[in-house]
Amino acid sequence: MNKDNLPVRSYKGTRDFYPMDMCYRNWYFSKVREVVEGFCYEEYHTPLLEPYEVYAAKSGDEVAGEQLYCFEDKGGRKIAIRPELTPSVARLVAARLEELTFPLRWYSIANVMRYEKPQKGRLREHWQVNVDIFGADEIEAELEIISIISRIMHTFQAKPDMFRIKINNRKFFTDVLTDVLKVKNTDVKTISRIVDKKAKMSQEKYYDWLKETGLTQDKIELLDKIFSSNLEEIIRMIHIDSKGANELSRLFQLLDETGLLRYCEFDFSIVRGFDYYTGTVFEVYDTSPENRRSLFGGGRYDNLVSMFKQRNISGIGFGLGDVTFQHFLEGNDLIPDKIYKSQQVLIARFPDVPVSEYFKLAEDLWSVHVKTSIYFSAHDKLGKQLKFAEKKGYSLVIILGVDELKENKITIKYLDSTTQVTVKRDECAGKIKEFPG
């Protein structure tokens, strides 16, 4: 029979979260949630599956193509496991356009799946926090989003030198390519794809790919020059009135005024993979070279809602993945030990005391929110029960034997010391509440 056993490993590219892993995950999400709700964002949630077409239209070839988990259901519908949340939230917004009061501040925490080659920082199933604003055209929406990111970093005690928020603008990118490099509009998408992957490939391959698009040596050199220039210098190269340039200038001015500039920088190579971005785009990077994938990624997308309803509602937001962010926190030693501990009480059992007595005791503790369990077997020796309590990390053991029962008392044993104390039964909960952590 042994040879027929099923494998215990989780499906490739996915993780099992044991209780210790969940301590981390719950701590991490609750801190992010606290920041986002602090900005008055409301939580939503979407189904695991969406029709295939939702991703085919706007997610970009990579995510909607080879990375998508899609299949036919038993009713012949072509459906996909969500590879990202943005199209789903756009659908929710479109469905209630008339009832909703804009702007919306919405967030969600959910798992997404992409068929990837599992590698550092990249899995097939990961968890994302998605934060979005719908119906705000003002540049202040960008400012708020950057402000949320910096506050999330702050709440995890991240120092400014540990991360960089890198910002660009899709309209600006297009204007520079078409006006300065004289690239045809139809080629902008191809070049942006190459630029998006620039950091992940050899210089040689990068130049080869650019040449394949028809860019001449002169223009490739000019592009190199642009990459090494700052925002003001690039703006001076443009001859047209660029809306993207104005948006970037205004955003950086506001970032400066509000003190957020020290976390941010302009980076012309930030273009983002998804096709739906139309304005500001940004990514947040760990400054450690050990953790090269972006922590946060996002931007402004003006046309997603119109996939579902003929009305333009602009959106701007970001996704924050759990895998790279955990590497960031671990690499910077920002995960406190205390998140793995909580006070728990074990009630030991003695064979001659009725189980109902232990339940009464436990109920007193449950009702004042003391985490309590009753040992299952009345026939195990106390020594064995104490050993179990220690191994499991209980902080206290309550002893109620025949003698204690007669005297209406209980004894509390503190497991991190050798002390114990005997109190009246009705003082038990109060005494335990005194005990720290």
Place this chain on the structure above:
Amino acid sequence: MNKDNLPVRSYKGTRDFYPMDMCYRNWYFSKVREVVEGFCYEEYHTPLLEPYEVYAAKSGDEVAGEQLYCFEDKGGRKIAIRPELTPSVARLVAARLEELTFPLRWYSIANVMRYEKPQKGRLREHWQVNVDIFGADEIEAELEIISIISRIMHTFQAKPDMFRIKINNRKFFTDVLTDVLKVKNTDVKTISRIVDKKAKMSQEKYYDWLKETGLTQDKIELLDKIFSSNLEEIIRMIHIDSKGANELSRLFQLLDETGLLRYCEFDFSIVRGFDYYTGTVFEVYDTSPENRRSLFGGGRYDNLVSMFKQRNISGIGFGLGDVTFQHFLEGNDLIPDKIYKSQQVLIARFPDVPVSEYFKLAEDLWSVHVKTSIYFSAHDKLGKQLKFAEKKGYSLVIILGVDELKENKITIKYLDSTTQVTVKRDECAGKIKEFPG
């Protein structure tokens, strides 16, 4: 272009959770979580996908067959979206048999998918709380599980007459069928399937199905008699020493001693659909005939871990689905209005005040956990901003215009009355914290 728009409806049998729906869901899960963690259960989480074989072996024909969302991944692996959590948690236990200290008290909150015909109380995607004990053979494990269920009901203010915990035992069921009805061991599974569906079909169809299994009229009448008998009466019909009968007797004795019996009853028709149960089985029902599907379902399963590792670790636990439970709470008017409200502050904007001033003010509030947002447009009239605040459910609006800025003051407008108050800027957070709810 209108005709090309994608549908806004969610995939069949799934739900979109808008912020109001999430208020309910977060309230509901946090209350269940509080009870379960009160009993020292630790949270785990498993991947969305498992190999197909994990369900094929033990879940029973219905769930592993026509209800399973399964497909081949791009690497040719046959995989399934989890239709339930128990096989996954058994896998996690098997993978770390040597490191774990038993008994384990574990829980998880996760979505599962089954290809069903959507109907009241039954959807294709629903959320489940799963609570399990591994490695406890004692009947006290059963007692603890029933105790958790009754405490969950209690925490939602459910009265004893609103629900019933119905209990049976698979071994007892088999003993009665083979010893009293002289049914062959190989036919027990077929008859248990029919009994499991008894309540959902016509009496006529039920009798027809029983006859098809080869049961004579005498025996069908005897089975009817058994269904109308109580536990003691049925035990008296058995001639063999039934382990299941002993377990049931002992459990009901403990339920009586601990005061839990008033929520419970023995019900010979409770058998549960999953093939893996081996002992105690139970379901919790709403007493309202409007909500006919079970709220909780569970039992003891002794062989699930051995699917993965050659060792027997007994398990007992339950699943609690969100759909029928929501009907239960709604039907009994147990959802308080206050779960939909939270105090939020809107900072109004004036064109001549720099945005940095509003950010400073907001930061003071964020740092003391007051939910705050800044109005996006500096050019909208105050009236429009106040209307927005009212529509969105903000409780307070802070006004910081040019005059207030000069005098280092702010005005707080209370939206549920016509009052407002002007205070020094550094007293703002304290003043707002005074405001209830």
